[in-house]
Amino acid sequence: MxxxxxxxxxxxxxxxxxxxxxxxxxxxxxxxxxxxxxxxxxxxxxxxxxxxxxxxxxxxxxxxxxxxxxxxxxxxxxxxxxxxxxxxxxxxxxxxxxxxxxxxxxxxxxxxxxxxxxxxxxxxxxxxxxxxxxxxxxRSPLVSEDATTRYLAFMEKYPQLANRIPLSYLASYLGVTQSSLSRIRKNIR
Known part of the structure; x- marks a missing residue:
C-alpha cells in the first residue's frame, strides 16, 4: 500500500x-x-x-x-x-x-x-x-520505423520487460510475425 x-x-x-x-x-x-x-x-x-x-x-x-x-x-x-x-x-x-x-x-x-x-x-x-x-x-515510433529499429528501441526503453513477455505478445506489439521477430533477434546477436 x-x-x-x-x-x-x-x-x-x-x-x-x-x-x-x-x-x-x-x-x-x-x-x-x-x-x-x-x-x-x-x-x-x-x-x-x-x-x-x-x-x-x-x-x-x-x-x-x-x-x-x-x-x-x-x-x-x-x-x-x-x-x-x-x-x-x-x-x-x-x-x-x-x-x-x-x-x-x-x-x-x-x-x-x-x-x-x-x-x-x-x-x-x-x-x-x-x-x-x-x-x-x-506507439509513435512503431508507425514510422522498420521492424529491427522498433525492436531495438523497445529493448533500449524497456529492458526490464523484454525477458518477461512471451515472444508472441512482443511480436504482436511490434507489428511483426513471431518468425520475423526471431530472425531479427538472431541477426542482432
Missing part, C-alpha cells in the same frame, strides 16, 4: 487521514497469468494499481488476429477508462502477461474517494495525462 501512496504523492498532497481513507477503500487482487482484468464486451468495473507483474492491452482486428496495443508494468494504474467512466462495454481486453498483484478500487469506492478528497480529481487528471503521454511515446 505504501507503494501506491508514494506514487499518488508524486501528483499531489494527501494528509494522513486522506491516505488512510484511500487505503480503506482498496483491496488486493492476485491475477493469474493469462487472467483478465477487464474484457471486451463487458463494462470495466474497477481501477487497479500494479504492485507486481505485467498486463497487456489487446484487441482482435477484423481478421480475428490478436493485436497487443501496449504493456503496463509495476507502479502504474490500469483501467479501461472509457468503459469505466462512461459505463459502456469495453472494446478490448486487459490481460495478465505474468502473475500479477494489484491494489484495486471498485467503481463505487473510486467515486467515494473522488467525492471525499478535495484535490483528488486533480491528482487523477495528472496521472491520466502522464499515462497518455507514455502511450503516445510507446
Amino acid at each position: 505504501e507503494t501506491l501512496i508514494n506514487y499518488l504523492l508524486q501528483f499531489g498532497n494527501l494528509n494522513k487521514q486522506q491516505m488512510d481513507f484511500i487505503t480503506s477503500k482498496s483491496t488486493e487482487l492476485a491475477l493469474r497469468k493469462e487472467g483478465y482484468f477487464s474484457e471486451a464486451g463487458k463494462i470495466a468495473k474497477q481501477v487497479g494499481f500494479i504492485l507486481d507483474g505485467i498486463l497487456r492491452v489487446c484487441y482482435y482486428n477484423n481478421k480475428s488476429e490478436e493485436i497487443t496495443s501496449y504493456f503496463i508494468d509495476e507502479n502504474n494504474f490500469v483501467v479501461d477508462l472509457d468503459s469505466f467512466d462512461n459505463k459502456i462495454p469495453s472494446s478490448g481486453y486487459v490481460q495478465a502477461v505474468t502473475d500479477c498483484k494489484l491494489i484495486v478500487f471498485s467503481k463505487q469506492n473510486w467515486e467515494e474517494i473522488a467525492n471525499t478528497i478535495v484535490g483528488w480529481e486533480s491528482i487523477v487528471n495528472k496521472i491520466v495525462k502522464k499515462s497518455l503521454i507514455q502511450k503516445i511515446e510507446r
Whole structure:
C-alpha cells in the first residue's frame, strides 16, 4: 500500500487521514497469468494499481488476429477508462502477461474517494495525462520505423520487460510475425 501512496504523492498532497481513507477503500487482487482484468464486451468495473507483474492491452482486428496495443508494468494504474467512466462495454481486453498483484478500487469506492478528497480529481487528471503521454511515446515510433529499429528501441526503453513477455505478445506489439521477430533477434546477436 505504501507503494501506491508514494506514487499518488508524486501528483499531489494527501494528509494522513486522506491516505488512510484511500487505503480503506482498496483491496488486493492476485491475477493469474493469462487472467483478465477487464474484457471486451463487458463494462470495466474497477481501477487497479500494479504492485507486481505485467498486463497487456489487446484487441482482435477484423481478421480475428490478436493485436497487443501496449504493456503496463509495476507502479502504474490500469483501467479501461472509457468503459469505466462512461459505463459502456469495453472494446478490448486487459490481460495478465505474468502473475500479477494489484491494489484495486471498485467503481463505487473510486467515486467515494473522488467525492471525499478535495484535490483528488486533480491528482487523477495528472496521472491520466502522464499515462497518455507514455502511450503516445510507446506507439509513435512503431508507425514510422522498420521492424529491427522498433525492436531495438523497445529493448533500449524497456529492458526490464523484454525477458518477461512471451515472444508472441512482443511480436504482436511490434507489428511483426513471431518468425520475423526471431530472425531479427538472431541477426542482432
